[in-house]
Amino acid sequence: WLQVIRLLFSMQLCTTLTVLGLLVTGSQAQGLMPTISLPPCDSPEAEAAALVAQGFLNTQHTHGYKYVLNQIDEIKIVSGPLQADTYHLELDFLETTCHVLDPTPVSLCPVRQKINTAVEADCDFVLANTTQGLSVVAFKCKTETESEGGCGGCLQLVPLNDTDGLQLIETSLDHFNKNNPLNTKFALLEIGRMESQIVSGGPRYFAEYAIIGTNCTSQDDDICIPQNHTVAIHGLCLAEGSANRVNCKIFAPVNTTLLLHINAIQLL
Template sequence: RETAGYISSDLHQLCLSSLPVSAHLWYLIFVAFHTEMNLLSFTVVLGLLVGTWAQPIVRRPLCDSPEAEEAALVAQDYLNGQHHHGYKYVLNQIDDIKVYTKPDGDEYDMEVDLLETDCHVLDPTPLANCTVRPKVQTAVEGDCDVVLKNVSGVLKVIAFKCKSEVSTEDLCLGCPTLLPLNHTDALDFVQASLTSFNNMTVDTTHVLLEVGRLSSQIVSGGPIFITEYVVVEGNCTEDPCVPLNDAMATRGICTAKGTIAQHSVDCKMFSTLKTLRTHGHSHHKLTALHNPHQNVLLSAESAESDEVVPVVPAAAAPAADPAPAADPALAADPALSKQ
């Protein structure tokens, strides 16, 4: 009902529900001057409204929308750029996305799942051509919270937190079992297979740079090792050989399978200036943290206490030193490396 100087509560609620937040203030001012609302009531409502008005607008795009996929791919490429050991990761799915509208540019709060591929971070193969590692090979999966900022129309990652874990799904009896990177017998096998590879090369000796994966499998003839590792051209003027301090030194990714006495080894050689950083002894994880305290939007779900790696923002990263780590003890036993 309506009478002179009075607007019914039903009509009042209808008017408010039909207006955007930015228009509520002006509607309340109109009501104040055309009803018997007293000054105290008006002041209280005005304070509440201004507080609501100051809150950022939150949008929830669909996870399969072009906007969400664009942001997720930017996050994927950035995370791979911060990943200096192990293997490249590819986007699996977008779990959640919120977009906060702010005066200095929209901010994207995302939760994404990533899957490990069979391409090492030193491998120049484009990510689109890399194959996702099957779960029966004990793949590593990543779960990341990422915050991006739209700066002049360009999305940039400003903070992230990641956790990674070994997939235990679809494991089968007789499938390869992932071993820690400091497994003594498996490392002996790596050295034996590397010796075999060096015996097949002419005028070049390669040394171990990083162990990528160590696995074992039970077959009809007994247990065998399945390994992946990175080698670099060595300087053998002294014994033992050390990595060659040369930007043009050949590098390669080797796969070897079998036993110390009988095995096969194949190495794919390439050139790269990217250096590797030492890592732990379980499996190669995604870089865990970057500016996690800079933004309150990051959830606690991806907190990982056992791996904290300092990260240099991509834009400010110094030129890569072409010389790989020259400490042969670290290469021979990754357990000696410190995070």
């Protein structure tokens, strides 16, 4: 009997040690598993991450217009002991009327209104929170347009290769080059958008386009070469209806923070 009791005790001790070992191993494994937190969308950490995403979005593209944060739809923070915390965000942005080359802070840029065909961007961002701060590691966006419905006299977007719209851009830029006080000839950099409006007498065209300074003066008729982006003067022009109705906002070179004294030139 004594041998049987010893054997049973030994088996029980072995079972107890095995269970304790499993508990310790499971606890260690659980400690290595990432944890997920869902802070409120209006929390300081959510807003800070969203502003980093906004700045990244506006510096990633050199064409078109700046975007401003509209709302935070969701934020999820994944934390792990062996890696930096990652922030997963779903964000809505609205297109502004400021060109990406415009040095105006995006917080001061007007949002494009629905009556002028607003553009919204739905984006997913992943940011890493390291000792150097938050940085974007991945993102994707899709854009949608939204306009006023049932508006007979509202502006309507037209394709960027529209013949009448291109003619307005060509003639208005030529008029601006011959009459601006900067004594600089500008070249077309890109077309932002073209619109038309039905009025009495036929459609009226509107165009937004970016320009860049060249190596020519206003009076030169030679072949003009656009200057390097880092040293060139840029601008955004709004042309309306006819060649001599053009308003251009001129920006300083992108490698300076200096704003030109003449930042808006309207030729009527």
